[in-house]
Amino acid sequence: xxxxxxxKYRSAGRILAEVLAxxxxxxxxxxxxxxxxxxxxxxxxxxGGQPAFPCNISLDRNAAHYTPSPKDLSxxxxxxxxxxxxxxxxGYIADAAVTIDLSGHDKLTEASKAALxxxxxxxxxxxxxxxxxxxxxxxITGYGYRPVYxxxxxxxxxxxAHDEPAVPxxxxxxxxxxxxxxxxxxxxxxTNGSGRISEGPINEIYGFSAPRPMRLPAAxxxxxxxxxxxxxxxxxxxxxxxxxxxxxLMLLLRSGAVHTYPVLWEVEGALVSQAEHTVVILEExxxxxxx
Ligand code: MN
Ligand code: MN
Numbered sequence: 388x389x390x391x392x393x394x395k396y397r398s399a400g401r402i403l404a405e406v407l408a409x410x411x412x413x414x415x416x417x418x419x420x421x422x423x424x425x426x427x428x429x430x431x432x433x434x435g436g437q438p439a440f441p442c443n444i445s446l447d448r449n450a451a452h453y454t455p456s457p458k459d460l461s462x463x464x465x466x467x468x469x470x471x472x473x474x475x476x477x478g479y480i481a482d483a484a485v486t487i488d489l490s491g492h493d494k495l496t497e498a499s500k501a502a503l504x505x506x507x508x509x510x511x512x513x514x515x516x517x518x519x520x521x522x523x524x525x526x527i528t529g530y531g532y533r534p535v536y537x538x539x540x541x542x543x544x545x546x547x548a549h550d551e552p553a554v555p556x557x558x559x560x561x562x563x564x565x566x567x568x569x570x571x572x573x574x575x576x577x578t579n580g581s582g583r584i585s586e587g588p589i590n591e592i593y594g595f596s597a598p599r600p601m602r603l604p605a606a607x608x609x610x611x612x613x614x615x616x617x618x619x620x621x622x623x624x625x626x627x628x629x630x631x632x633x634x635x636l637m638l639l640l641r642s643g644a645v646h647t648y649p650v651l652w653e654v655e656g657a658l659v660s661q662a663e664h665t666v667v668i669l670e671e672x673x674x675x676x677x678x
Contacts, residue, residue: 388568388667392479396570396667399481400676402436403474403665407485407677414470414487418463420444421455423470424625431474439473439480439548441592441623445650447490450535450576450584450659452648454591457625465490469661475620478545482572483677484663495577496660498530502556502575503662510565510573510666510673517562520555523575527556533582535659538651540573543665546618569668580657587650593636594621599644609635610644621648 410427427442441454446466455461471484488496502523509522527534540554552563556575565571576584595614601607609632613622627636639645653659665677 388669393667395476395479396481396676399436399439399474399476399479400665400678402431402434402476403472403481403483403677405434406430406474407470407472407483410470411485411487414463414468414489416463416465416489419459420461420463421459424455427470427472431472436474436476439475439482440621441625443469443471443484445469445471447658448653448656449587449650450538450653450661451651452592453589453650454623455625456591463489467492467496467658467660469659471661471663473548475546478618480543480548481665481677482543482548482663483665484574484661486660486662488660490658492658492660494530495532495579495658498527498532498577499575499660500662501530502526502534502577503573503664506573506575507664507666507673507675510668512565512567512668512670514565515562516552516554516565517559519573520562521558523555524557527575527577530577532577532579535576535578535584535653536582538574538576538584540571540663543570543572546620548620565668567668567670570665571668572663572665574661574663576659576661578653578657578659580653580655583654584651584659585654587652589650590647591624592621592648593624593640593645594648595619596643596646599639599642601638601642601644603635603638605631605635606638610639613645
């Protein structure tokens, strides 16, 4: 990998690790989700990065893709909190998540963390993502839980937060062989439920899909703002300014210019834990950028 690009991946990872460490103690029963999200996103910017996607704060059965709404009043209860953060430096992304458990389920929290560590132990050039999935599944079932079968880790590339290859959280017949220069996010999810997630009814995160001709000036300018500021990276409804923005966003959605990332929740309503790191595959092995 080009040295300058590697350095950008490293900076993004370093910023992310610092921000997660600073944000962790702010996640406590009674604290506001919106305050934590704002803290995380502001801290990323003050350290010289940009959010690669809105700060995800998913509670309990929600596995991913919740971010506070513009006037979110919700607070942490005795929740299983997944704090999932993305940082980019010039488009080069770091993606990592921790579970902060306020619900008294240490073992479930530990299961996804141990699965991530087991996966990181075998990542190197030539490793197969199917093997990584197998190690993750075996570790989580070893704790007496199930992985979330239909959620995966993923590749990262410039301004692409979800690229090939998929990194499964279960044993697969066929995977992808990793090679030098690949950048992947490994993110095991463990649950005390069925191991399936589906799309829930909440949409706070959006992303650009395709250019569309928009008649309304407010919709045209919002589309311009989105493509200039976020390109192909996800953004929050919360980030849009002005009252017309809500209406413009609805028009963009209807026209197919943008799409949503609905909240992903465990189908039975069971608890979900998550752990995630970003890894750069180097000639001699790999480097976790987000530690
Ligand atoms: Mn993530
Ligand atoms: Mn990820």
